[in-house]
């Protein structure tokens with residue numbers, strides 16, 4: 001890539017087949033990430049429009065889409081990461097060192113499988129806690145002004161004071 005708009009972009013066919021990344025995974029994950037990103041922007045705009053019309057909170061379908069959309073950024077994050085990691089193959093350092101040369105010689109495959117399994121379990125656990133806490137927050141709803149304490153109540157109190165009829169003096 002070049003910052004100059006006149007420089008031609010190097011096509012994939014110019015790169016030796018042995019130096020190309022797995023195309024399908026890179027292409028599909030990149031496009032799925034963008035689709036999710038655009039979908040989330042569209043959903044936000046739709047939410048704004050319905051809110052402006054005053055019908056947002058009666059539209060159960062859109063409210064359900066909001067609930068499900070929580071998973072969107074998580075999926076897009078993973079897909080973006082897959083794009084970056086798979087898309088840079090077969091290099092660990094572009095043009096200098098191949099991923100196959102970065103394999104640790106004194107680490108057994110079984111050790112990698114075990115530690116990866118452990119990471120998967122920890123992240124699944126964190127995900128379950130995330131969904132639990134999120135659901136708990138949604139069920140509980142936002143705190144009332146009283147619950148949020150005096151600092152948050154300050155603008156409201158000031159408005160009440162300012163709106164009080166002035167004493168004649």
Ligand code: HEM
Nearest residue numbers: 033034036037038072073074076077078080081083084087
């Ligand atoms: C709206 C459309 C989007 C566009 C145009 C876009 C574009 C890109 C591009 C160009 C890359 C670099 C890929 C590479 O390494 O060559 C990337 C990576 C990434 N994107 Fe997206 N993206 C979008 C949406 C999203 C969303 C919604 C998320 C998450 C909420 C996301 C998360 C990521 C992550 C985590 C990476 C990997 C970063 C790294 O490890 O280097 N993207 N994206």
